[in-house]
Amino acid sequence: MIKKSIIFFVIVFGSFFIYQKKLKNSNLEIWDLVPAKSIMIIEINDPLDIWNKFSSSVNENQFRDFRKLIDKNISKLNSFLNNKLNVLVDNNNLIVSVSKTSKEGFDFLITSNSKNLDFQYVLKKAKDSLSFDITSRDFNNEKIYDFSDGTNFFSVTILNDFISVSKNTLLIEDVIRTSQNKNLSFKNINQDLFNQVMVQNDFGNIFLNFTELSNSFENHKYLFDQLPKITFFDFNLNENNFYLSGFSNISEEYESSVKIEDNQMMRILPNNTVVFNNSIKTNQKNEKYEVGRLTFLSNYSNVVNEIIIFKKTDNSIIELIKNEVDEKDKINKLKNDSIYLMLRDLEYEHKNLYVFEEAKYLIISSEYNSLKEYIETKNAGDYWRKDFNFSKFLSIMNKNQNKNILINFREFLKNYPFIRNAFSKEVDMLSIQLSDVNNKYYTTLNFNSHSTEYDQVNNNILSFNADNNLILKPHIFLSHVNNLPQVIINDENNFVYHLDNKLKEIWRDSIDSEIISEIFTIDYYNNRKKQILFATKNKVYCYDRLGNILPGFPINNPHLSGYIQDINVIDYDNSKRYRISISSENKAFLIDKYGKKLKGWNPLIMEDRIIQAPKHFRLNGKDYILISLENGNVYLKNRRGFDYDGFPLKLENNLSEEIYIDLNQNFRNSNLIALDNFGLTYFIGLDGKIKKQNQIFRRSRNSNFKMLVDPLKRSYHILSVDENVIYNNEKTINFKNDRDFDYQFYNFGEDDSFTIITDPVSKKSYSFDTNFNTKFKNISNQNRISIIKSKGVYSLYATFNNTISMIEIKN
Template structure:
């Protein structure tokens, strides 16, 4: 009998437990499914009307991508809900939480009360439609629905009265786990944040987890050291400035709550700064409170960033620096124990300490080049406050705060690929400020859009604006009339432009596709007048200087099974009876200037892809035609296509770089220079013998090797390029390289050679001499540059969007 009573009690208790559990789940509050490790949480009442209010208050050109994307997502979500989005939104609230789901991925979880929405009815409608594939699975006793719409996968779950949707099913699983464990719930863990006074009729509330967020910004983690772990913020918008303000939770960090910082320090940060922080720290030995500034700015001579620490001269007299330390030179290298300890506490590397003394502040860096470039900025007063948009932004931030952080977000985001989406690219400047109030920190975050960014053009002498975006470099040649520079370029609609020395348009014409070769200057009629020859993937064109296409042109691609990859011109004995060589995959062709295929080359079929079109040179009264293949085979052939003695030869690794012909006065002094993909150089004689081999330094398996030839093909250099270093003739420079970069070499004679490196994403070109020291300042530019030097003046031809420009630099 006792056993039966015990068993009955267990059954009743089990039923009661299940009832309570199911009852709790049914009455689940929306905040009970938001994970505590969320990086950001955005809460908004009546989301549809809130979005309408927000978007209507924005100017037409502000956050264009945001408006476009949200409106598209709302349309898709409405379709997903079978046009019931208004039913779901009215008198409801929406919580959007951002979580990190992998090293480089962040995903959103959308949660709301299901309201009057009949979710089962929606699912049945979706099953009946052809738009979605509907499936389900069980996770922790809850049914997860998955909806596939082409490439888009939505996952959803209903927990009590709450519906959660995400494009990442891991977040749906996380929401289920969170609903069953208070210790995982954002509101329960951060209860102090919810005790703040929340403003009504604003755009919503934002909760930011700076502690978790900092883990994704390893290179700038020191910025977060000045911030509380977490904060709650109201969200408002006025004109194109967005205001977030509220109180932060208690933090374990020793934040500045003692003194108000010097607002003047912001006035001396460079125009091209990435961030600026202004706060205080306590010196661990003598307990002095030290105010400091810290900023990073982009170099004008490379693609590196410089970081500088700033201290007030008067307030920090305990540094024990003497005015005599700065007698001979404004920049001095010192050894100072106190300064070294302070820099250590700021997590600032200081193997060496260089100081520049300004009127009011000491500027400190561990890099001498950083100091010299800052001194140049300081002397020319090229400060950020002089930028109109930044100056306007400063008027909207608070004065006399305990901590201020200013971020040039459009620049900072370039360091982190996960910030590269189109919405975040619309953010320009961010300010974060802390003010100590009753043992808490009142946090203010402002940001603006870059929709109205003021475009600053280079100080150009001449410009030309094309109809459409330019897609080719400016090709420069010299007129046969007056020897003045002329320019050929092309836009994205395949319009060719010929410009005169003043960049006035001489003519334009529409062709079939993009130019794939550099324009070659020929004298087609042998009358000392120049014509321009170039190729697209389908045709070969030739124009005179007035824009008339020559008879017989365009010549169609002779290859029946591939496109034209490259062309070269051959003039055997300077008779102007030109031959045109071209490559198409593994086929080599020679045609005369009328387009007729030549015997032995119609086509010459090779075993692998050609690196370039057949190249001609003449030495010792003989004509040589050079062919190189990606598999490492190198051929020297005669006019008929037969191999010379000793050829072909094969190098050890694959070939991707064009071979340099080191042309001498005779066969003995002439050689071929080849560089294979693993950095091995081969000097090859005309007799087919390798006279010299040399292995370039290979820092890693990712090292890339380049053989760069100057435009006149009289000289060359070899580069080794890693992700973050360039090697040239035993010289190195830290330089962040990318696969899309282009590298050019210009040899001016007399040792005046230099490299031009163009980053099309950043739209900048960098110029380095042969010691890898800066030659010119960085120039706004997208494609490869062209360069001429005349009477000690350099002229650099650049492109940016629709504009072609000439920049004049006095040497």
């Protein structure tokens, strides 16, 4: 079935239902419709021919997803047009322009020749075959047609022999205004760019407005400030590397020409570099010096390191910097004010600066730890040039340039998710180089594609590739057969995998939806053999070690009009007569292991949402069931669902974290430890009385608080999390918390406890001990991590895309 969105492509290329339309007498040209504020413009002649040429020129793995997407839509369009796609595309001209339409939003405007288009046929086809509602309106004496099917929306205008299409109707209005006022036309304002010699038989022409682009990349505006305002490029392909080249005029704001003799500074870049740029600058005494600016990922946090690199010369100011260095290979604080003027020119202004000297360069940073990490890279020889792909990319870059910009685009893209699409996500490295030729900048932009679909997890000694992306923390348990680790994982297509200690598959099975609970091990038959039990939003499952589902399972959600949100397993007196507690919104259920609902819990209806499934503990032969609600109410109940004396207890603020059960030898010394949303910690006795309260330091009104419980429930850890800082026990660490991270806590005893923070977007896990010292180097990982420790060796189970890996780290 043809998707409704195909109409967008139909109009872009024109309908090939061939009816010659009577030509209007007008001098309007296609470029007269392209607004001057466009930030990127792509011009292609014979677009279908160019696409086929592009597809046949790249290797099998390059831009695979992007090519699949385009090929799929071309095929559907051709089918829609009764296999007549080539009729209009031949000798036609296509212009795609991109404009910024919101703070982080871009929209496309597509313009093409329409003289072979029967637009009335298009309207009828869109309405009859694709169920679009079509309305028209007048704007500046021209017609705008709006297409909508409730999900998709776009606007169209036809001006003489040209058709323009956009999903943003404001851009269509811009087209009409531009057609009526040449002062709004991109070509009219930038006529000098069109006087350049344009290469024939390339993939097309591209115009980039770097000035407008810089407004969308606030953290890297300094890069765009080095570039010409607007540049014209020819687009071509050379040995699987893509290059754009063309001219732009030098404006008065750019320095006169001094070329960098070599690319030696690029040879000292760390292998986790994100952005590097260098050029020749002039100091107050009119002396020339080479300077670079480098950002690279930290191995210990998610904060990006930034340093300035000066190439050693005999210049007086460079010597002044050197005079501040007391000993070679030591980091020292800079006190000389003259350096600040040089750094201001680089848009790098900081009060405190540190310097490190090596053989050929002086390295400066406002952060001591940034220099420390750079020195670690230097001592380990962990340079980017040792990567084969980078070394190959470096070899195609031009020598003797005025300015160089080098970007690890895959990492750069993580800062700007709004530009992530099927094309950009497959770009690996990108470079921009400028060389002045006859008072013009000759600009070269190179980029390549990463040829492997998935990154590899570093240092893994065991791995397993699932069929689909993994979405669950690996669950580790010990086999009842040989006491060796076993692993349960879950992929995005709802397959459950059981792996052995070598990460070899034992079995897999399909379930109704993703696992939402902890994975429990039980002894269902009371014969010392383990089974696994878990829940999805609809069912409770139980499997034996061979992948057989146990009789009576899966058990359907007892809350018929809601979803399971959490479960717990209860074994009152170690009799193996298990009970399963289930929470669903404000309802709590208890069922036996056969799925029968139990009296008093069928359901137990609470006044607010239950934070986690009812949790059981036993003390001095007495059973307690804990229930905590979002509104701050805490309940302690017996087996039948009746409250113990002193409960429910109303806390001062709402709750969102689980309550830690701190059991001691007797009733009096045992506590429930709760953390509310404002950072107030409560120590609650089992008699319902608050023994004491402790307010966690709250840095701002937006502070969040985390109660992290060790997987074995032996201890807990509290964190205060702000936008840029994590705080604990009067200690802080700079850490950007601008999205939802996963926080975990592990305690292996003997002062061996640490926190794991996982960023599912950048797919990194960071680890810190309670003093915020780094425990392990950053790990490539996307879900929560699992760790076991034996004989001083940590085994870390990490997931990355469809791969689970086990990494061993010695204590």
